Amino acid sequence: MKKLLTWVVPCLVLLAAVAWWTGDGTTPTAVQPISAGDEVETAPAGLETLQATPQAKEHLERQRFEADAKDFFARSTSLRAVERSERADALTRQIDKYEAAGGLSAGEAVLLRTALVKATVDDPARQAEEVAAIADRYRAHADRRMAAFLEQQRNDPRFQTYKAREAQVVAEVMAATTIPAGLTRDQYLRQRLQEERERAYAP
Numbered sequence: 001m002k003k004l005l006t007w008v009v010p011c012l013v014l015l016a017a018v019a020w021w022t023g024d025g026t027t028p029t030a031v032q033p034i035s036a037g038d039e040v041e042t043a044p045a046g047l048e049t050l051q052a053t054p055q056a057k058e059h060l061e062r063q064r065f066e067a068d069a070k071d072f073f074a075r076s077t078s079l080r081a082v083e084r085s086e087r088a089d090a091l092t093r094q095i096d097k098y099e100a101a102g103g104l105s106a107g108e109a110v111l112l113r114t115a116l117v118k119a120t121v122d123d124p125a126r127q128a129e130e131v132a133a134i135a136d137r138y139r140a141h142a143d144r145r146m147a148a149f150l151e152q153q154r155n156d157p158r159f160q161t162y163k164a165r166e167a168q169v170v171a172e173v174m175a176a177t178t179i180p181a182g183l184t185r186d187q188y189l190r191q192r193l194q195e196e197r198e199r200a201y202a203p
Contacts, residue, residue: 062103065094069112076119088120110138162200169196 072079072087079087095112098104104112113134121127153159173189180188 062098065091065098068094073115073119084120088116091116106138106142110134158200162197165196165200166193169193 068087069091072091076084092113095104095109099106099109114131117127117130117134121130169192170189173185173192176185176188179185183191
């Protein structure tokens with residue numbers, strides 16, 4: 001089933017794109033009227049079922065978000081102020097959602113948020129302030145995560161075992177008069193430390 005979804009979902013996206021959007025993905029195509037003599041083709045029941053799955057809906061929703069963002073950044077300068085603000089707010093909510101769910105990395109979110117500021121704030125001084133505030137917020141978040149990670153490591157006996165061996169291995173390699181053929185001292189040190197990490201964290 002998973003392999004089938006992997007093949008069918010992109011097909012559904014392609015079908016949706018062909019049916020509803022033209023060239024650049026921003027202009028709806030005209031809907032042609034159906035005459036009495038026309039034959040109407042219906043999608044197979046299995047395809048409709050797959051299209052209704054949460055995975056397919058989530059994929060299509062993500063595609064719409066990406067298309068909306070691309071369209072907004074391409075046309076932001078031509079939009080009226082109210083429309084530009086409303087669309088930027090909607091994109092911000094989507095960025096919040098995908099970032100919280102792990103669908104966007106911190107780096108991707110920073111780039112999108114910075115682009116939104118540049119597209120919606122005309123004053124260069126205020127623009128610089130808001131971009132700096134975004135950078136500061138993410139830097140502080142990264143610092144908190146690193147501090148939490150280091151605290152977790154300090155309380156992990158496996159990490160303590162590795163750190164104790166690390167100092168010994170560094171001293172041994174630095175004092176060695178011969179290094180295995182083909183390796184530099186740094187390469188040999190990295191190899192030894194990797195072995196110690198694997199040994200310390202082995203199940």
